[in-house]
Amino acid sequence: MRQPLKYAIEWIEQRRPSRVVALTGAGISAESGIPIFRGPGGLWENHRPEELATPGAFARDPLLVWRWYEWRRDLVRRASPNAAHEALARLEGALAGRGDLTLVTQNVDGLHRRAGSRSILELHGNLFRVRCPREGTVEERLEPLGELPPICSCGSMLRPDVVWFGEMLPSGILEAAMAAVRSADLLLVIGTSGVVHPAAGLVSLLEVGEAIEINPDETPISELARFSIRGSATEVVPSIVEAIEGGQR
Numbered sequence: 001m002r003q004p005l006k007y008a009i010e011w012i013e014q015r016r017p018s019r020v021v022a023l024t025g026a027g028i029s030a031e032s033g034i035p036i037f038r039g040p041g042g043l044w045e046n047h048r049p050e051e052l053a054t055p056g057a058f059a060r061d062p063l064l065v066w067r068w069y070e071w072r073r074d075l076v077r078r079a080s081p082n083a084a085h086e087a088l089a090r091l092e093g094a095l096a097g098r099g100d101l102t103l104v105t106q107n108v109d110g111l112h113r114r115a116g117s118r119s120i121l122e123l124h125g126n127l128f129r130v131r132c133p134r135e136g137t138v139e140e141r142l143e144p145l146g147e148l149p150p151i152c153s154c155g156s157m158l159r160p161d162v163v164w165f166g167e168m169l170p171s172g173i174l175e176a177a178m179a180a181v182r183s184a185d186l187l188l189v190i191g192t193s194g195v196v197h198p199a200a201g202l203v204s205l206l207e208v209g210e211a212i213e214i215n216p217d218e219t220p221i222s223e224l225a226r227f228s229i230r231g232s233a234t235e236v237v238p239s240i241v242e243a244i245e246g247g248q249r
């Protein structure tokens, strides 16, 4: 249910949560200028996921897929983390020793790490890594790739080290996210439409904790959350983080 921010802050001040999980989606990077996927202006408005983000699409037209990823890599390279990414990075430091913050992200943009977060579970991989399907090796590639598609020294075509529709999540990462949610006393759900599984199902794993959603729009997660705050990530996340930090003093 939609709730004013002040009720969520009062709840945090009373409960003083210290085992916190933040589940983030494309919306947390929207104010850094990175387009979200769904809705007006979203990436899926002009492209169908199955044309660009499936193993079949890559097999059919690797150049098209790589051009799209190289365009996204360029966009993200020129963007900066925003106040919401930065507040979550600060919170990780504030909770260290007393509790913990686990960041579970569906984003492949790496902006949480650039903001200073370290305990990050990237469910869908990372735009700045490439993988050799033949050798199974993964390599960080931060700079523009030059001629597309990029080729491994073994001669096979490299692919982005991201999870496409129809693929399994990287082994161990989902399990770690599930364990963190089960033992969390607070789950922040920030900027995700809550329609892509398994990430969307994490909320229902909460055992002792409660969820606070931060999203300008209603989502399927809204009714599962104790508080659903309608606002943008940069407006709301810093205030929530400040309240959690206050409880640790």
Ligand code: OAD
Residues within 6 Å of the ligand: 024, 025, 026, 027, 028, 030, 031, 036, 037, 038, 039, 042, 049, 053, 106, 107, 124, 163, 164, 165, 190, 191, 192, 193, 194, 195, 196, 214, 215, 216, 217, 219, 231, 232, 233, 234
């Ligand atoms: P979506 O594009 O589905 O949803 C973004 C959410 O962010 C929406 O609910 C918006 O209302 C919200 N939003 C927009 N601006 C915001 C802001 N300034 N602050 C906070 N929230 C804002 O993105 P995801 O839920 O991340 O997967 O999508 C999940 C997965 O679907 C992605 O990882 C990607 C995509 O297809 C793959 O490519 C496998």
